[in-house]
Amino acid sequence: MRGMPAIVVKGLVKKFGKVVAVDGISFEVKEGEIFAFLGPNGAGKTTTIKMLTTLLHPTDGMMKVNGFDPVSQMDDVRRSFGIVFQDPSLDDDLTAEENMHFHAVLYGVKKDIREKRIHDLLRFVELEERKDDLVKKFSGGMKRRLEIARGLIHHPKILFLDEPTLGLDPQTRNSMWEHVSKLRKSEGMTVFFTTHYMEEAARIADRVAIIDHGKILKVGTVDELKRQTKAKSLEDAFLKLTGRVIREEQSTSLERMRTMRKGWGR
Amino acid sequence: MMDPLQVMWLRQVKKYWRSKPRMIGSLGQPILFLVAFGFGFGHIYAKAGGGNYLQFLAPGIIAMSILFTAMFTGIELIWDRRFGFLKETLVAPVSRSQLVLGRTLGGATVAVAQGIVVCIISVLVGFRPEHLELLPLALVFMFLIAFLFTALGTAIASRMEDMQAFPLIINFLIMPLFFLSGALFPLTGAPKGLDVVMRLNPLSYGVDGLRGALTGTADFGFRLDLLVLVGVTIVVFIIEKQLFSKVEV
Ligand SMILES: Nc1ncnc2c1ncn2[C@@H]1O[C@H](COP(=O)(O)OP(=O)(O)O)[C@@H](O)[C@H]1O
Ligand SMILES: [Mg+2]
Numbered sequence: 150m151r152g153m154p155a156i157v158v159k160g161l162v163k164k165f166g167k168v169v170a171v172d173g174i175s176f177e178v179k180e181g182e183i184f185a186f187l188g189p190n191g192a193g194k195t196t197t198i199k200m201l202t203t204l205l206h207p208t209d210g211m212m213k214v215n216g217f218d219p220v221s222q223m224d225d226v227r228r229s230f231g232i233v234f235q236d237p238s239l240d241d242d243l244t245a246e247e248n249m250h251f252h253a254v255l256y257g258v259k260k261d262i263r264e265k266r267i268h269d270l271l272r273f274v275e276l277e278e279r280k281d282d283l284v285k286k287f288s289g290g291m292k293r294r295l296e297i298a299r300g301l302i303h304h305p306k307i308l309f310l311d312e313p314t315l316g317l318d319p320q321t322r323n324s325m326w327e328h329v330s331k332l333r334k335s336e337g338m339t340v341f342f343t344t345h346y347m348e349e350a351a352r353i354a355d356r357v358a359i360i361d362h363g364k365i366l367k368v369g370t371v372d373e374l375k376r377q378t379k380a381k382s383l384e385d386a387f388l389k390l391t392g393r394v395i396r397e398e399q400s401t402s403l404e405r406m407r408t409m410r411k412g413w414g415r
Numbered sequence: 416m417m418d419p420l421q422v423m424w425l426r427q428v429k430k431y432w433r434s435k436p437r438m439i440g441s442l443g444q445p446i447l448f449l450v451a452f453g454f455g456f457g458h459i460y461a462k463a464g465g466g467n468y469l470q471f472l473a474p475g476i477i478a479m480s481i482l483f484t485a486m487f488t489g490i491e492l493i494w495d496r497r498f499g500f501l502k503e504t505l506v507a508p509v510s511r512s513q514l515v516l517g518r519t520l521g522g523a524t525v526a527v528a529q530g531i532v533v534c535i536i537s538v539l540v541g542f543r544p545e546h547l548e549l550l551p552l553a554l555v556f557m558f559l560i561a562f563l564f565t566a567l568g569t570a571i572a573s574r575m576e577d578m579q580a581f582p583l584i585i586n587f588l589i590m591p592l593f594f595l596s597g598a599l600f601p602l603t604g605a606p607k608g609l610d611v612v613m614r615l616n617p618l619s620y621g622v623d624g625l626r627g628a629l630t631g632t633a634d635f636g637f638r639l640d641l642l643v644l645v646g647v648t649i650v651v652f653i654i655e656k657q658l659f660s661k662v663e664v
Contacts (some may be wrong), residue, residue: 202506203505203506204502204505204506204663204664205663224508224510227506227507227508228508230506232506234499234502234503236499236502237498237499238499238500238502238503239499239500239503240426240430240495240498240500240503241498242430242433242434243426243429243430247426247429250422251422251426252503252507254417254418254419254421254422255419255422255504255507255508255509256507256508257508260417299503
């Protein structure tokens with residue numbers, strides 16, 4: 150359906166015991182739009198994505214993803230999106246190609262187009278020569294690229310990217326965004342991504358939602374946000390809204406430690 | 416055309432095939448048991464009028480290796496959760512029942528393969544299957560044992576996040592299941608209380624059926640063996656499915 154919003158969220162709440170991770174947020178993402186969640190660690194970005202992608206049940210509120218309800222129409226929702234998780238999600242004991250193949254079969258990509266898509270995507274993320282290597286031999290950046298390629302195999306209508314560029318070098322970062330915007334044009338894909346890089350949100354997103362402590366403080370284009378807060382830059386707007394800056398170095402190293410701890414066990 | 420069930424199955428078989436140390440390591444214990452018990456107790460058993468002990472023991476050891484491999488398969492679920500791969504399968508448009516069935520079939524296949532290897536090793540050390548025409552039935556029993564205990568191990572794993580605790584719990588369960596299954600000594604003539612426990616142990620029916628198919632002496636009879644195994648397997652699989660549906664990442 151044309152003109153139908155890709156994502157609708159109303160009064161969404163998620164509590165973990167006493168912790169209110171997401172505190173009654175509402176927003177809409179239009180079809181074909183690139184939409185960013187900008188906020189510091191612990192703001193509730195990942196929790197929101199997990200609810201939208203059927204991994205977590207909301208405590209309260211309403212959601213629609215591609216017109217379907219993630220709580221009651223899980224399978225329809227699942228067929229609608231691709232996702233690159235914040236934390237690693239590859240099988241290290243399989244090869245790059247096997248990881249791709251596994252995903253393609255789970256998503257019912259037809260055999261005749263499967264091999265070509267896998268091949269094209271691996272070439273695009275520059276992993277074609279390494280397709281038969283076990284993923285455990287890959288560097289962090291290579292794994293990230295493979296995850297991005299994997300999320301695109303089934304040509305999702307909506308692509309969720311949870312801090313996709315974390316730990317990537319600037320060059321890979323740029324080429325990833327280039328490919329994502331190419332796909333958006335050719336497939337009319339909607340992109341929802343989270344980040345705590347100001348620069349990335351400002352440069353890539355059509356609209357940005359600033360989120361902190363589980364609440365959305367403002368949504369709009371970067372220009373709108375600047376105008377409404379009478380700020381010179383997005384950083385400035387962010388500072389005025391949240392009363393703080395995101396200290397990139399600190400948060401990235403924290404994120405990395407978290408990811409590593411998850412990977413290696415306690 | 417591959418479907419999700421097949422690709423889940425294939426993944427587990429491939430991973431197992433690639434981890435040679437795991438494969439070889441898990442053969443150590445059955446070989447040790449075959450040699451130590453088979454030759455150690457052999458003459459006592461013969462003197463007591465039991466006949467050839469290795470003929471009695473080998474089916475029990477085959478069942479043991481299947482039990483161990485199957486139960487420990489559950490740890491793969493904990494790994495998948497810890498290393499993040501579980502998320503990838505849980506957001507796919509595939510039902511939880513298919514995911515869990517694929518997992519269980521994959522684990523069961525690996526456990527049966529392990530059982531077949533132990534069977535071949537038993538033959539090498541002197542075990543002789545007596546009814547070749549019953550070999551398909553032996554495979555059926557091997558598969559049922561494998562499926563039942565893969566489902567049990569995975570059910571337990573779906574409630575656990577701790578990689579260190581899982582082996583402890585599994586060992587705690589495996590030992591009584593194995594020792595009180597008639598794998599090492601016959602049910603007939605066991606003291607009264609023990610006899611009851613052994614009859615309540617589903618593995619006893621697997622060992623009995625497997626021994627019957629390989630050597631011709633089944634105490635309970637194939638019909639009862641199959642009935643109990645299939646019944647318990649269905650119940651455990653349903654529980655496994657329920658627990659797996661509640662898994663969150
Ligand atoms: N499974 C969980 N159990 C308890 N608390 C959680 C869980 N997941 C997230 N939280 C808490 O919810 C808040 C939001 O987390 P998250 O959504 O991961 O933030 P972000 O992705 O923006 O960094 C944090 O305070 C975090 O500690
Ligand atoms: Mg996050």
